[in-house]
Amino acid sequence: MAKHVVAAVGEIPPGGRKLVTIRGREIGVFNLDGAFYALVNRCPHQGAALCTGAVVSRLEAPLPGEYRLAQAGAMLRCPWHCWEFDIRTGQSWCDPNDIKARTYNVSVEPGEALAKGPFAAETVSVAVEQEYVVVEL
Amino acid sequence: MIPAGAIDCDIHAAVPSIRALLPHLEPYWREHILRRGLERDNLEASAFPVAAPINARPDWQPASGLPGSSLAEMRAHILDPLQPRAAICNVIHGAQMMMSEDLSAALCRAINNWLAAEWLDRDPRLRASIVVPVHSPDLAAEEIERMAPDRRFVQVLLLAMTELPLGRRQNWPIYRAAEKHGLPVGIHAGSSFRHPPSAGGWGSFYLEDYVSYAQGFAGALNSLLAEGVFQKFPALRVVLIESGVSWLPASLWRINKTWRGMRAEVPWLDRMPSDIVRERVRLTAQPFDAPPDAGALETLLAQFGSDEMLLFATDYPHWHYDGADPLPAGFPPGLLRKLLVDNALATYPRLAA
């Protein structure tokens, strides 16, 4: 498992995303309220580019008519058939235990620590005074 | 051959004529009906021409009057040979769907009184569904309240194709009252006969009319699901009566598939629709759109994904089978006990008590 620096922290604002390719694999990195998450850019249903879908809120209703916007911007909606996936866990809304998008560990690390290595930064140049989003793969 | 002690979840007692209801009407409504001369009509609500063969098996044709209108004949034709432990009478009548809500309710009350006095009091095997004015949910709920103390009434009877999709909130007083009293809602094949039987308008032929009823049921079920009736009334059970059965698996696949992408539109629908249906919806197994062979039947039953959904019924006096065996050929013997007894007991709390 290698660490890959995919972005400087400021590059992905809350609600934003960045698509990166790590070892030939397309991955979407999302900032949800200041925390970062990474999902494979491939829908477990039929393979659409999941991470290009709309970021939507989690809409719930314990009973008909009792609408609740539970978590703003927490879901990713597949551009093909609109299945929703939790950005944090990759779990689908419709079948959370059996249908999941692959997720990757993400951390935020100071450039100083990264400078000691080992890490791979394909496209991002690392400065010691900055913080970086790091995906493990 | 069906062993004695089965539960027949759909037999039909027919109101012989409005005249027969006169003693069971409140004085005001008796006067109203007599002044209008309505007693000369019998408000027959059959979807088929009265003489259509399906209305009565040849050997169940009455000497006179409407098929199913005589208790003596019902005994001779079905209750004595079959010896059911219980049989649920479903009355289909113009009273249920007429325009005047008050007259509709008055006639429904009379029918329920008539059922209790002329049928339930006379044969301990009989049970009945509460007949209600289906287009008047508040009055329907009142009638459920009035009849619920009589435990021989085990269900509330609605029709599949009504003016308003069945799940709509205007109908909720019916479901609230039914749930409160532990009464399943039975949705019987039928219509108000003032809107087309298919979504595409009026057909030309009886064949298409009859076959399209299955889509009417699918529409009713989809409405109940989408509107969240099963969430709003968590103890409510629904029985589809005379719906045929083979349409259901494909209909469930279709709603499941679409729900996966559309579920945010109906966020209360928080589980696969098919899971809800398996838990809360039952179907009477007459008519059974018999698959061509036992293998296909087995496949169909497997597609239901539950062996608790089908309820035995003869649909007396309608002509769906001949002889003494109403079961589809090749019905797995291992499932018989559930079909004949256990599933009905689990569905109708008042039968088990």
Ligand code: FES
């Ligand atoms: S490919 Fe994503 S929902 Fe179908």
